[in-house]
Amino acid sequence: MSKELTSRAEDYSQWYNDLVIKGGLADYSAVRGCMVIKPYGFALWENMRDQLDKMFKDTGHQNAYFPLFVPKSLFEAEEKNAEGFAKECAIVTHYRLKNDPEKPGKLMVDPEAKLEEELIIRPTSEAIIWNTYKGWIQSYRDLPLLINQWANVVRWEMRTRLFLRTAEFLWQEGHTAHATKEEAVEETKKMLDVYAEFAEEWMAVPVIKGIKTANERFAGAEDTYCIEALMQDGKALQAGTSHFLGQNFAKAFDVKFSDKNNTLDYVWATSWGVSTRLIGALIMAHSDDQGLIMPPKIAPLQVVIVPIYKGEDSKAVIDEKANILLAELKALGVRVKYDNNDNSRPGWKFAEHELKGVPVRIAMGLRDIENKVVELARRDTKEKSSVSIDGLSAYVVNLLAEIQQNIFNRALAFRNERITNADSWDEFVKLLDEKGGFIAAHWDGTPETEDKIKEQTKATIRCIPLNNTQEAGACILSGKPSTQRVLFARAY
């Protein structure tokens, strides 16, 4: 990373915004804070989505779809949830336009077409889903209910940032109902594990699993579990959350079930979600000054073959060899493209594919074919080597796995290097300003102290890691006794 890119979030934003436009990942739309995801970016999202979807189904979940519009009366049913989202809702109040009598050719909202009840555009779907679950759950035999939805949501944030906080974003939200508290808590933790596995195994982004403090908890949840990742500029990013909702939503929407003894009780709930913010995490965790670096397992394109020729005759020879290799790689399930576009030169193609983060590039010229080799370049290390054509496709498959592992190891080393203990306030502030990353420090457990620390340093408690070591200490700010360190960081 360049110095100027690591210093401020805005520089980062500008940087990948450029990449995105050049690389074809996304673009701003006309609407403030929304994004257009271009085909290459969407292919990445589809790969991520497909893998997550598989993992959800492997853990017994089914997909369903619920409406975009939430009537206000439903929305306000769970008070804490409604209050938490009230300040960032888009609201539909009318259903018709008409010609403006004052301005010919212009339209105006028809005041006659005002809705009886306003419709909230979902910022999250708990309300409408729990209102629906009421009709689906009567008996313990209906439980557990394990549903996931792929959808878009809208949150009218005052300030937006491409990928990390857009006004409209794509996500999945799981909403489950259980007969017992224990089972719901288990589900909450299980889905957190799924997220962590996805982040580490597929995105090659190391994460810390933990639990949020009361201040940072989801509105309406009893407990919020999270995975926290570290970006290359030293700021933390919440990459996914899984909530234990207790019986809050069941009570708000009157969802009861009869158990085996025919006694009525409210069901226990969880919800969990990850969004297109993960694309932001991927970009900011791995990319370098040459552009994106895609982990092979989810890269839209894993291998690109670039022919290097002079004239039609040599092109025909290379085409033949390249197509054989192309077919071999495809047969092995590799996402590969033969970039024989005659309009751009090899140098341009090299730069373009590096910008897009394609993990492996194979260059084939007459010189190579004579020697029965290709030039093979890997994106993560930028190393180039000459590799024999014999057994090349198997070699490439292994290399892709190696690159995946290397990217993860690199990010893990970077992250681990930036988890630092702080035992005094001065040390804490100095670390935040000079080193960044996660700072493990004692905290007295009160929201007041957490707020003061945030006010003075902009650092928040990212999480209390699961299986945290217990040790006696004194709060970094108040000096009051503490039983464990928590992880602080400046965050997106």
Place this chain on the structure above:
RNA sequence: CGGGAUGUAGCGUAGCCCGGUUAUCGCGCCUGGUUUGGGACCAGGAGGUCGCAAGUUCGAAUCUUGCCAUCCCGACCA
């Protein structure tokens, strides 16, 4: 919603302070040719309501007012 800045071709910009011919330059785009082992070169060409509206003026990208949008700082944000 408060403070600051910006808005000129698809993208990035000069010009604005101090009003005056046909709005500058680069990238990209189109046509033809030569090229092709790290973002090619030559020649020709297309593309503009200067954010929108009103005002001042013989004349406005330039001055004034209002509005809109975007970015940054705050507030806000699992």
